[in-house]
Amino acid sequence: MSTRIRDMELEIMRYDPEKDEAPWFQSYTVPCNEDWVILDAINYVKDNLDTTLAFRWSCHMMVCGSCGMMVNGEPSLTCKTFVRDLPDKVRIEPLENFPIERDLVVVLDDVMQKLHQVQPYIMRKDDPPAEDVEYNQTRGQLMKFKQLTMCINCMCCYAACPQYALNKDFIGPAALTLAHRYNLDNRDQGKSDRLNILADHDGVWDCSFVGACSEVCPKHVDPAAAIQQMKVDGAVEFWKQKMGIVGDKS
Amino acid sequence: MAIAKKAIVWGLFAAGGTVTAFVVPALITLFLLVATGNVPDGLQFDQFHAFASSWLGKACLFIVLFLSVWHAAHRLRVVAHDFGIRKDALIASAVYTVAAIGTVLAAFYLLTIG
Ligand code: SF4
Ligand code: SF4
Ligand code: FES
Numbered sequence: 001m002s003t004r005i006r007d008m009e010l011e012i013m014r015y016d017p018e019k020d021e022a023p024w025f026q027s028y029t030v031p032c033n034e035d036w037v038i039l040d041a042i043n044y045v046k047d048n049l050d051t052t053l054a055f056r057w058s059c060h061m062m063v064c065g066s067c068g069m070m071v072n073g074e075p076s077l078t079c080k081t082f083v084r085d086l087p088d089k090v091r092i093e094p095l096e097n098f099p100i101e102r103d104l105v106v107v108l109d110d111v112m113q114k115l116h117q118v119q120p121y122i123m124r125k126d127d128p129p130a131e132d133v134e135y136n137q138t139r140g141q142l143m144k145f146k147q148l149t150m151c152i153n154c155m156c157c158y159a160a161c162p163q164y165a166l167n168k169d170f171i172g173p174a175a176l177t178l179a180h181r182y183n184l185d186n187r188d189q190g191k192s193d194r195l196n197i198l199a200d201h202d203g204v205w206d207c208s209f210v211g212a213c214s215e216v217c218p219k220h221v222d223p224a225a226a227i228q229q230m231k232v233d234g235a236v237e238f239w240k241q242k243m244g245i246v247g248d249k250s
Numbered sequence: 251m252a253i254a255k256k257a258i259v260w261g262l263f264a265a266g267g268t269v270t271a272f273v274v275p276a277l278i279t280l281f282l283l284v285a286t287g288n289v290p291d292g293l294q295f296d297q298f299h300a301f302a303s304s305w306l307g308k309a310c311l312f313i314v315l316f317l318s319v320w321h322a323a324h325r326l327r328v329v330a331h332d333f334g335i336r337k338d339a340l341i342a343s344a345v346y347t348v349a350a351i352g353t354v355l356a357a358f359y360l361l362t363i364g
Contacts (some may be wrong), residue, residue, distance in 0.1 A: 200254050208332060
């Protein structure tokens with residue numbers, strides 16, 4: 001087993017809105033094990049060098065989605081980014097496009113509200129089935145949207161998205177993708193209702209299909225593809241509504 | 251809340267993108283061939299004129315021209331936005347007006363062939 005140690009210089013952005021006028025950088029030299037992920041190096045700083053550093057993490061295994069940061073300018077899940085793939089000097093910043101709460105912690109209220117806004121739950125128009133009846137789903141029906149359920153809300157995609165950077169009202173990749181996950185679910189009947197929100201101004205049309213979101217997504221959700229599929233749905237739904245055809249997929 | 255009218259222009263943009271991606275490279279190649287004097291069989295002036303005189307030919311040509319011009323218009327609008335020009339309403343009316351004029355001209359000239 002290799003346990004090579006390498007000194008790495010971590011340049012970490014610091015910001016305390018109560019004390020600092022502007023964010024600034026502080027450097028720490030960390031003896032890194034090459035098997036570490038960059039989150040381990042940040043935890044080393046917190047445990048051994050500077051207890052005042054604020055950052056979020058929880059699971060250390062790509063599940064909780066809380067450890068997203070900019071690593072050398074790239075939105076990254078820090079528990080998935082290996083030290084061995086990084087140069088000797090690494091710059092760590094809070095996720096781009098979000099207000100800073102403190103140091104590496106960002107304010108996520110905006111995207112939390114957006115995730116809620118897109119109605120991410122199964123909506124039914126038909127009468128509910130008898131209590132002991134289950135909604136069956138075949139493997140094929142599940143596979144239509146399974147990939148989209150892998151999202152862990154790390155918000156790396158919002159940090160990468162040039163359109164969210166320009167317009168904070170844009171619903172954005174993860175929330176649109178979450179909505180598409182329900183639109184594709186055969187148990188759901190709320191697609192047209194949802195499209196009225198998703199394909200409104202600031203909805204899918206603001207996406208210019210640069211694909212940056214899909215490139216940085218640590219869970220390979222491919223939000224850019226989901227959004228393009230939703231544009232097609234939105235365009236079809238528009239003409240359906242114009243022609244007076246109302247109705248949901250069953 | 252309702253689906254925004256952007257659905258219309260996006261629909262034309264998407265259809266135009268599909269058509270232009272497939273057809274326009276072939277058209278450019280054929281154009282260059284013809285321009286350099288290597289006219290392939292079937293594209294002789296008389297043959298092509300006959301094609302453009304038929305209603306089917308006119309319809310095909312119109313679809314390609316109409317969708318290409320709307321695709322280009324919407325693409326320019328998005329590019330302007332990406333370059334930081336924040337006058338979207340003005341840009342949109344400008345590019346779509348040009349596209350509308352292009353559409354009318356395409357129809358007009360196609361109808362004069364015959
Ligand atoms: S889509 Fe990917 S990048 Fe965006 S929040 Fe979900 S997991 Fe993170
Ligand atoms: S594809 Fe759309 S959502 Fe994804 S980064 Fe680009 S503009 Fe943003
Ligand atoms: S710490 Fe949970 S995803 Fe990285």
